[in-house]
Amino acid sequence: MDRLKALGRIMPRVVAAAAAGALLGFAFEPHDHPWLTIVAVPLLLAALNGISMKAGFLVGAGFGIAYYAVLVPWLSVIGGDAAIALAILEGLFYAVFGLFATQVLKLRLWALWIPCLWVATEFATASVPFGGFPWGRLAWAFSDESLGRLAAYVGIPGLSFLVAFVGVLLYAVLRRGTTLRLRAVALVAGLAIVFGSALIHLSIEGDGQTVRAAMVQGNVPGKGLEFLGRARTVTRNHLQATLDLQKRVEAGTELKPDLVIWPENSTDIDPYKDAETRADIETAVKAVGVPILVGAVTEGPGENERQTTGIVWDPATGPGQRYAKRHPVPFGEYIPFRDQLLPYIKRLEMIGAQTVPGVGPGVMPIRGVTYGDVICFELAYDNVIHDVVKGGAQVLIVQTNNATYGGTGQPEQQFAITRMRAIETGRTVLIASTSGISGVIRPDGSVEHKSAQFVPDVYVATVPVQNGQTLAMTLGGWPEWILTGLGLLGLVLAVVARRRQRVDEDPQNPPAATPSREKVPV
Structure with missing residues (x-):
């Protein structure tokens, strides 16, 4: 009965935390209300303040589940x-x-430790299990x-820290018991971060x-x-779009790409x-007369294995x-514990051969320019x-393929992540999607x-080559x-x-008696 009463007392906090988590979810694309992050963080902290660790676990779970x-x-x-x-x-x-x-x-320094703990949490989600899922980082919303420009100086983890820190500062301003002096400092610091970033060029x-x-x-x-009909149609769609591009180049209405x-x-x-596939690619390559970076699924290296690749043709x-x-996607491109799970989850058979991760970065020197190739989710x-x-x-x-998720908001989220990567690296990013x-x-x-979805689109861009590195x-x-x-x-x-x-509160362990200052006779 006591446990039920305790659960009843904590449930309003769990509900409040879940509402904060939902608000945080709306900060990201396709909803795109980034400043809800600054509201969600203090709401969560308010729900966590003054409760036990067990209650905090429930409150945090309500927040996280609603968020995702x-x-x-x-x-x-x-x-x-x-x-x-x-x-x-x-x-x-x-x-x-x-x-x-x-x-x-x-x-005493909770305002520092909390945003650091938030970064540690994001680090954990981006690492485990199966390589992690770094999709919910606060930085992506900006x-x-x-x-968001601060990412060029502090990186994505540093930006997540600053976003969480601004939320913490807002909580410090509103928190009961905060001194007037601390409220003023928190308010000034928060405004300095937010408005100071606007001065960055x-x-x-x-x-x-x-x-x-x-x-x-x-x-x-x-x-x-x-399968074969669909796959060949996708390849031929790209072949035809490339041939159409070359016609425009020959007509003088489009500049020839490198x-x-x-x-x-x-x-x-x-x-x-x-x-047949090789012939289609070679037809396209010979028509344009320049290299094509082809996104291909190749067989091997082992039996019933494959790799998702970019090939310079x-x-x-x-x-x-x-x-x-x-970073192939677990349960999307490969099945962890395949032999154990397949007999029980027949739907996993749709995944087909196991995608084996590659070794080494996608650094590709092509005709005097070095490109960095990144494939889909791994960005x-x-x-x-x-x-x-x-x-x-x-x-x-x-290089990406979001066809499965078209119209769901996932392509918009990935595009926002890509924009943050451009800021962080100081590099132009070229995106090709099916x-x-x-x-x-x-x-x-x-x-x-930025192309529309589920339409053919060919865009030729002249972009700067960058050698320097951001901080x-x-x-x-x-x-x-x-x-x-x-x-x-x-x-x-x-x-x-x-x-x-x-220890101080345990009645069975009273504090040790103060040593007597009386002089002990010899």
Whole structure:
């Protein structure tokens, strides 16, 4: 009965936290209300303040599950159970955050430790399980706001820290018991971060050299075709769009590109082994007379294995440089514990062969310019982006296939993430998608071109080549490691303080008697 009463007392806080989580979900595309982040964070902290660790776990879980339910409903395209499972899994990370935040809030420097603990939570979600799912980072919401420009200096983890910190400062202003002086300091600091970011100017100029690239969005056929027919149609759509581009070049209505980019899965049939697919690609390459970066699914390296790749196909030498996707999607491109799960979940058979991750970054020197190739979801992983920039990439390329999620909001979220990567790296990003969204993003995150979905689209852009590195790229992963370490330090301090308090309050362990100052006779 006592437990039921305790649960009844905590449920209003769980509901409030769930409402805060839902608000946070609406901060992101396709809803795009980024400043809800600054509202959601203090609402969560208010729900966590003054409760036990067990209650904090429930409150945090309510927040996290509601957050991801609103953020990634597009996963229900795969299955409603998949969307629910992901929301619960990711919600548990915020349950752990809530459990520890109840104690961290009692520390004197809680306003520092809490946003660090938030970064540590995002680091965990981006790492485990199965390589993590870094889709819910606060930074992604600010691709269209001046605050997002700070990513060029502090990186994505640093920006998430600052967003959480501003939310914490708002909570400090509103928190009962906060002194007038602390409220004033918090208010000034928050306004300084928000309005100070508006003074930042990010250059879109390169180092004097430019390159011209064509992004080809051939579009995909409607549902209902059998596999080979559908796959061949996608390839031929891109072939035809490329041939049409060359006609415009010959007519003088379009400038000749230096490179043509086809998206991920522009062929799902291995061009090394299928003569018809190879012929289609070579027809396109010979027509335009420049290399085409082809997105292909190739067989191997082992039996019943495959890789999602980008292949540089040269008009003179044929297929050359090749990048294999390093972060394939679990339960989308491969099945963890395949032998154990397949007998019980027959739907997983639709995935087909296991996608094997590639080794090494997608750094591709092509005709005097070094490109960094990134494939679809893996652009959300910091190490993939950092590796190509450190490898010398002067322009970034994202090959993607969002056809499964068209019209669900997922393509818009991925496009926003891509914009943040342009800001963070100071590089132009060229995006080629099978069905949208394709486009060109300038180094300051502004959009030069953005295609519609499920229509053919070919865009030729002349973009700057960049050799310098932003401060964020120079710092690399250090901000995340430092902030995560500080978050864990705050956690340790909170645990130590909790144990000391328990000892002081335990009636069975009275404080030791004060030693007598009387002189002991010899």
